[in-house]
Amino acid sequence: MAEPAGADALVFAGVSKVFGAGTTRITALDDLSLAIKAGRVTGMLGPDGAGKTTMMRLAAGLLRPDRGRVHVLGEDITKTARAVQSRIGYMPQRFGLYEDLTVQENLDLYARLQGLAAAARPARYAELLKLTALGPFRARPAGKLSGGMKQKLGLACALLRVPELLLLDEPTVGVDPISRRELWHIIDGLRVAGVSVLVSTAYLDEAERCDEVVLLDHGRVLAQANPAAMEALLQGRCFKVTHPTMPRRALQQTLLAQPEVLEARLDATSVHVLLAPDIPPPEIAGAAWQGVAAQFADVFVDQLHARRPARAPVAPVAAMAPRDHAPVLQVAGLNRYFGDFHAVKDITFEVTRGEVFGLLGANGAGKTTTFRMLCGLLPASSGTLLVAGQNLLKAPAEARRQIGYVAQKFSLYGALSVAQNLAFFAAAYGLRGERRARRLAWAEEEFELGPFQAMNAADLPLGYKQRLALACALLHEPPILFLDEPTSGVDPLTRAEFWQRINQYAANGTTVLVTTHFMDEAEYCDHLLLMSLGASLAAGTPAAIRAQAASADNPDPSMEDAFIALIAAHEQTIRRAA
Amino acid sequence: MNARRLGGLITKETLQILRDPSALGIAFILPLFLLLLFGFGVSLNAEHVPIGVVADHPDPTTDPLVAALRHSRYFEVRPLPGLKMARDLLSRREIDAILWLRNDFTRQTLVNAPASIGLIVNGTDANTANLVEGYVMQSWMIWLAQQNQVASHPLGLPVALQFRIWFNPALRSQDYLVPGLIAVIMTLIGALLTAMVVAREWERGTMEALMAAPVTMAEILAGKLLPYFVLGMGGMALSVALAVFVFAVPLHGSVLILALASALFMLVALGMGLLISSLARNQFVAGQIAIVVTFLPAFILSGFIFDIRSMPMAVQIITRILPARYFVSILQSVFLAGNVWSVILPDMAMLALMAVFFLGVTLARSHKRLD
Numbered sequence: 001m002a003e004p005a006g007a008d009a010l011v012f013a014g015v016s017k018v019f020g021a022g023t024t025r026i027t028a029l030d031d032l033s034l035a036i037k038a039g040r041v042t043g044m045l046g047p048d049g050a051g052k053t054t055m056m057r058l059a060a061g062l063l064r065p066d067r068g069r070v071h072v073l074g075e076d077i078t079k080t081a082r083a084v085q086s087r088i089g090y091m092p093q094r095f096g097l098y099e100d101l102t103v104q105e106n107l108d109l110y111a112r113l114q115g116l117a118a119a120a121r122p123a124r125y126a127e128l129l130k131l132t133a134l135g136p137f138r139a140r141p142a143g144k145l146s147g148g149m150k151q152k153l154g155l156a157c158a159l160l161r162v163p164e165l166l167l168l169d170e171p172t173v174g175v176d177p178i179s180r181r182e183l184w185h186i187i188d189g190l191r192v193a194g195v196s197v198l199v200s201t202a203y204l205d206e207a208e209r210c211d212e213v214v215l216l217d218h219g220r221v222l223a224q225a226n227p228a229a230m231e232a233l234l235q236g237r238c239f240k241v242t243h244p245t246m247p248r249r250a251l252q253q254t255l256l257a258q259p260e261v262l263e264a265r266l267d268a269t270s271v272h273v274l275l276a277p278d279i280p281p282p283e284i285a286g287a288a289w290q291g292v293a294a295q296f297a298d299v300f301v302d303q304l305h306a307r308r309p310a311r312a313p314v315a316p317v318a319a320m321a322p323r324d325h326a327p328v329l330q331v332a333g334l335n336r337y338f339g340d341f342h343a344v345k346d347i348t349f350e351v352t353r354g355e356v357f358g359l360l361g362a363n364g365a366g367k368t369t370t371f372r373m374l375c376g377l378l379p380a381s382s383g384t385l386l387v388a389g390q391n392l393l394k395a396p397a398e399a400r401r402q403i404g405y406v407a408q409k410f411s412l413y414g415a416l417s418v419a420q421n422l423a424f425f426a427a428a429y430g431l432r433g434e435r436r437a438r439r440l441a442w443a444e445e446e447f448e449l450g451p452f453q454a455m456n457a458a459d460l461p462l463g464y465k466q467r468l469a470l471a472c473a474l475l476h477e478p479p480i481l482f483l484d485e486p487t488s489g490v491d492p493l494t495r496a497e498f499w500q501r502i503n504q505y506a507a508n509g510t511t512v513l514v515t516t517h518f519m520d521e522a523e524y525c526d527h528l529l530l531m532s533l534g535a536s537l538a539a540g541t542p543a544a545i546r547a548q549a550a551s552a553d554n555p556d557p558s559m560e561d562a563f564i565a566l567i568a569a570h571e572q573t574i575r576r577a578a
Numbered sequence: 579m580n581a582r583r584l585g586g587l588i589t590k591e592t593l594q595i596l597r598d599p600s601a602l603g604i605a606f607i608l609p610l611f612l613l614l615l616f617g618f619g620v621s622l623n624a625e626h627v628p629i630g631v632v633a634d635h636p637d638p639t640t641d642p643l644v645a646a647l648r649h650s651r652y653f654e655v656r657p658l659p660g661l662k663m664a665r666d667l668l669s670r671r672e673i674d675a676i677l678w679l680r681n682d683f684t685r686q687t688l689v690n691a692p693a694s695i696g697l698i699v700n701g702t703d704a705n706t707a708n709l710v711e712g713y714v715m716q717s718w719m720i721w722l723a724q725q726n727q728v729a730s731h732p733l734g735l736p737v738a739l740q741f742r743i744w745f746n747p748a749l750r751s752q753d754y755l756v757p758g759l760i761a762v763i764m765t766l767i768g769a770l771l772t773a774m775v776v777a778r779e780w781e782r783g784t785m786e787a788l789m790a791a792p793v794t795m796a797e798i799l800a801g802k803l804l805p806y807f808v809l810g811m812g813g814m815a816l817s818v819a820l821a822v823f824v825f826a827v828p829l830h831g832s833v834l835i836l837a838l839a840s841a842l843f844m845l846v847a848l849g850m851g852l853l854i855s856s857l858a859r860n861q862f863v864a865g866q867i868a869i870v871v872t873f874l875p876a877f878i879l880s881g882f883i884f885d886i887r888s889m890p891m892a893v894q895i896i897t898r899i900l901p902a903r904y905f906v907s908i909l910q911s912v913f914l915a916g917n918v919w920s921v922i923l924p925d926m927a928m929l930a931l932m933a934v935f936f937l938g939v940t941l942a943r944s945h946k947r948l949d
Binding site: 019057060061062063064081082083085086088090091092093094095096097098099100101105108109110111112113114115157 | 580582583590593790948
């Protein structure tokens, strides 16, 4: 059944794919060639717009290449699409489930479409339901499953007739960490069974679970190799930096100001640094440098750096604004129901001035709902909610000037140019005369939007969309900034740059409230609220939350470990109560 | 076509229809609502039209004419003292017409000279105005006939008009509105519903998963066509039952012909729906296109409300490419006139041609790909 070891499951030869026409042409794949070996798990990494989904769709025969050839399992997909489609499994980004059909009915549909004989179905269903732990939910409509369960059902539907090649397009985005781990267990099982797997992902830590990784950027392959081998190439360039007195964030800023530092990330207890090749660590008084193994994020950053203009040096934070610990945001006993669905369950927290406060959780955890209530876009079902001492839902429009809001996916006017977007938001916030001119100039300079002024917002690269959205939200100099999943889908360099800016604003006294489903971003927050299914799992500093989950076998847990342990504990409490 | 895969698709579609109240609503509640609205609410008959009668000199000659109007169910007669007041009432729309019998009316009648009567009709509503004119003429004739019998010698007009209405002797507007409405309802189910449900598959990302499965495009299309065909014929059966049993519209022709013509038209409507869905991949756009290119023309240009022969020539030519026009013509014939083959056969042939065209173009245009 499986291809002989060493054969190629998937070959792209000089493939180009362009979407749109005229001025809105987007090159998704640019003369891309690569071969993916059979019987292995291959990961595909890259920011949004790198061409991951286009590659998956070409491999599934859903698109036709403009130039070049795509061979899947030894056959030319453009000539024998249907024959190939009966040998592969494909799970699209949104899982392809019929929401008003039950788990069982979805399985029935795909079993028939894939030509699985009726006699063979019961045994295969039993196997897959056991594998995905969906057995108890056979009669539940797919639309009422959690994100993690949908993902597993989508996978089960792609696996009904054991495929020779399985294509998974970002199966884990926004899914809770437990479901992510379970998915990877299933993939490991498939690898043992000899199935070739191609999986695209936005999570860099998942790359380390693959036999081989393809790094994509702008429709081209940056690198393709075994992840451990790629990490080994960075031997001697990665360090764990600690400082006896300087706070971690200040240390990070100091490190980033050094030209030889390619990246400085916060991790649990120190700052993780990647240096440019063949350069000794820079001298920073008091800092202790300890060589460590590279992580996959380092590989990605290193590859991106090699191809992009050098990062503009970031001005170190002049001075930390004095923290008066005045509460800016107060939330107590907050609840929200949608019909009989309890979306936010009794949430309580407080945010003080100049703090970066993170709401962390998977899709469906209630982060965005909480956010909308805070911004006065949605009334709360019960509880108190004060932003700068006022409930924004009832307060006059004047009070809303206190906040800047960046919505998920950046609510920009796609058909307006960058300059027009900025002008619109300036008008919307009532900026006039000298102040308007000053703020517009600031936005252009701060976010390096100058070269893009005439470009339509819809055509901007994702990283610049993020910058423009942030610029629009900050035009009126709000003391409080709300950011809803601002880093979803952007590459690690852009993410790092974004967090640097946020830290700067916070240091200058802006209060920042941010939601994210990336566990590693938790370290950038002063305080966190971990949410799951609408409820609060834990609150506190990242270190305190990690400490809660420390155990004898795992004395130094990562944020993801902590999250998983807390969800498990939370579920136990619920079960005990019931 | 593979029976197992097609069966899977049909089962899926059927389950979705049964669970989605909006599909069943469009197929069964909407016809009910439209039929009730048009059957009871909208009437193109002019009944109880308020008419003012101004007789300058009421006398035994004028009284029978007023009485003839009074006995007609078409009029609500208001005797008025003078023309000035009548004009005021007309301009306030309290009455729709004025019948003016001048002071020389009786004298002229008796001396057998041409006796003229004045009829002033509010032409704002042209349809009602025409009807009022016709009805007054009818009453006028009745009065003349009576006068002829009373008088020993024939009066006035040399020609006696004989008035007969064929095919809808009771002149009930339901009788031709309801059959026409069925065509509109079927267009809604066939084109609008189908275009929207296919667009929904694109929106929710399920189309991508379907296309990556080893099915053929013909199977995907047939998987949509068959369930909605059954649903549309169900809506059709409900509409016909309502027409016959609730609105008492006579069904002179054969039920079999009706079913056959409906099946053909259903295929045309489904073909248009599928073709629209291959152009528009979101529900809003698909819905808008379906309403503008299928529903509105079926409503306005199919001859269901407005007579095609009274349209400007250019518009008349346009109606020839409207499938609903042929179906309305078949429906009105089968219901009101019976199996008039000279109408039904050419119309059915046109529908068959259009079904082949729309389904063929859809199949040719649809690729199992996203680009």
